[in-house]
Amino acid sequence: MDTITHTLFGLGIYKAVNKEKMSKKEKQALLFTSVGASQIPDIDVISQLWDTAGQYQMWHRGITHSVFLTPVWALLFFMLNYLFFRLKSWPFFWIALLAVFIHDTSDVFNAWGTGYFEPFSNARLTFGTISIIDFVIWFLFLLAFVMAKKVKTMKEYRLYRITWALIAVHVIAQSAQGYIVYKQYKPHYEQVALSASFIPWNYSIIGKDGNRVDIIQDSLLTKGNLMYKLQSGSDHDLDTLFKQNPKAQTLYEWSPFVVVVDNNQQLGIYDPRFYRKGQSFLFEYIDKTQK
Incomplete structure (x- = not known):
């Protein structure tokens, strides 16, 4: 709290x-x-x-x-x-x-x-x-x-x-x-995490299936609403990221699961439970444009 x-x-x-x-x-x-x-x-x-x-x-x-x-x-x-x-x-x-x-x-x-x-x-x-x-x-x-x-x-x-x-x-x-909401979504994803909203009885359900991560807003009184559909990069080669940014390895071990960002500018990971308005509060990365 x-x-x-x-x-x-x-x-x-x-x-x-x-x-x-x-x-x-x-x-x-x-x-x-x-x-x-x-x-x-x-x-x-x-x-x-x-x-x-x-x-x-x-x-x-x-x-x-x-x-x-x-x-x-x-x-x-x-x-x-x-x-x-x-x-x-x-x-x-x-x-x-x-x-x-x-x-x-x-x-x-x-x-x-x-x-x-x-x-x-x-x-x-x-x-x-x-x-x-x-x-x-x-x-x-x-x-x-x-x-x-x-x-x-x-x-x-x-x-x-x-x-x-x-x-x-x-x-x-x-x-x-x-818990009831969590159990409803668990069979549909490989991994599921729950994050309560500021609004009572409302929750964000974060489900990961392969490289796809869905963030759904739901409650027992409403119909689920898909807020974000995220695509994670492959996480098999993050050694460079971990060596240059040790906080990224800590985040990887700390989070239930992460979304990998791998593009021309950045290589990084973030915790999708804290994803709001296009970005996550917990995001660790390295800048590929810097040598």
Whole structure:
């Protein structure tokens, strides 16, 4: 998910805790823990500073997002709470554990995916059923915030717990529909990937059959619409590309499948899941015109 959503998750955890018997210092520690732990897996972005081998695509959302690292991050926040607030309270460990788990698991649901089982598996786990920016989640948190200000008859923490339940229902419903759509197209292609749209219950289905790649917009409530028909070049001789642009090899290993661009100007590959308006956000190439 995006940074704003992860921040909302942290604030949502903080709001969902009953703080009536907490001291000011405990509330500060809780806010620090819930928001900080909701962001900590994305600390891997600093790896760009020393990436000279073109490996950032694999490092980002890699080991720091592993489910096996969640207790390590939680223990870190347990110790930071003692360092900054002089609090040695195990409930903060569990809050941090929950926040990191939500971060790592929510990232699995969008097309970018994570190294959820690293270091035991380098495969990117991705469902593609939730958009990286999910406006339904934003709306539910906004609604909770407004209601907490307007409705004084309900405890704030109870209101946010209901909000969390609604978010869970949304994720389950959205993912179930995406899975059904995915299964409908799977028999028709050699490889299929799914990418959720910003519009709820709508998806892009990316199907590859030989060198043909189709991008179809579909949902359970509408008829499928072929948006793009792409032709991929042969991918049997990409050594030159990988030698001159190491990021291309990383992208090749990271993506479920790629489209190869081989013309008089360029030799490159791109991930068709991120193809919009004639180009992909993830495109690595070399310029053939330069010697």
